[in-house]
Amino acid sequence: MLETICETMVEAYRRNWITSRDGNVSIRHHDRDHFYITPSGVRKQTLQPDQFKRIKINKWINSGNGVGVYGYAWEELDYTDISKNLKPSGEIPLHFGLQKEMGQHIDDVRVVMHFHPTYCVAAMHAGIQLNELVKNFPELSRYTNVAPNVPDVPPISQELADYCHKNLELDNNGNIKYDIVGIKGHGVVSIDSSPWRAFEHIERLEHICHIVLASGNY
Numbered sequence: 001m002l003e004t005i006c007e008t009m010v011e012a013y014r015r016n017w018i019t020s021r022d023g024n025v026s027i028r029h030h031d032r033d034h035f036y037i038t039p040s041g042v043r044k045q046t047l048q049p050d051q052f053k054r055i056k057i058n059k060w061i062n063s064g065n066g067v068g069v070y071g072y073a074w075e076e077l078d079y080t081d082i083s084k085n086l087k088p089s090g091e092i093p094l095h096f097g098l099q100k101e102m103g104q105h106i107d108d109v110r111v112v113m114h115f116h117p118t119y120c121v122a123a124m125h126a127g128i129q130l131n132e133l134v135k136n137f138p139e140l141s142r143y144t145n146v147a148p149n150v151p152d153v154p155p156i157s158q159e160l161a162d163y164c165h166k167n168l169e170l171d172n173n174g175n176i177k178y179d180i181v182g183i184k185g186h187g188v189v190s191i192d193s194s195p196w197r198a199f200e201h202i203e204r205l206e207h208i209c210h211i212v213l214a215s216g217n218y
């Protein structure tokens with residue numbers, strides 16, 4: 001599936017959803033305690049599977065005082081000689097929070113995809129709430145549930161991660177209420193069980209945003 005992720009990034013670049021070094025994607029298989037994430041600072045339209053970073057999910061439990069407290073930490077694992085010299089995407093807090101528990105993908109695969117699609121970002125820049133917008137386009141909500149926008153937050157920050165998790169309604173078991181969330185002045189994050197399924201959430205929302213902006217009626 002890493003090869004498929006590379007294909008989605010080529011397609012995202014072709015559609016102007018990212019410039020060369022933008023965008024990041026992670027993937028976790030339900031039966032593994034690690035996930036793969038795209039590296040930071042490489043040209044995404046020429047990304048290769050052996051450039052991915054492998055990240056272990058460590059869950060710690062402290063049961064002192066009879067009160068169970070737990071938390072998570074991530075750790076880089078060796079994957080390939082090439083990936084050894086690369087850093088994981090700067091958006092790793094966003095991905096880690098969404099990959100540490102599998103939620104509704106407990107018997108499956110989870111893909112988290114972050115791109116900067118032109119019309120989604122333009123719509124938010126124009127003050128449009130993406131979750132309100134889609135109410136006029138019921139076809140979209142048959143397949144894609146859109147979360148309330150995340151306001152302007154700094155990129156590659158814990159704040160961005162926390163806000164996305166909150167608006168996606170991520171719970172402690174990893175369940176997520178929505179399929180996609182927009183971040184104002186930045187991009188979108190979508191989640192599903194395969195790279196192309198996650199891609200399609202972005203594609204559908206981008207199409208509606210394009211239509212609305214073309215109509216001038218918003």
Ligand SMILES: [Zn+2]
Nearest residue numbers: 023114186187
């Ligand atoms: Zn971004």
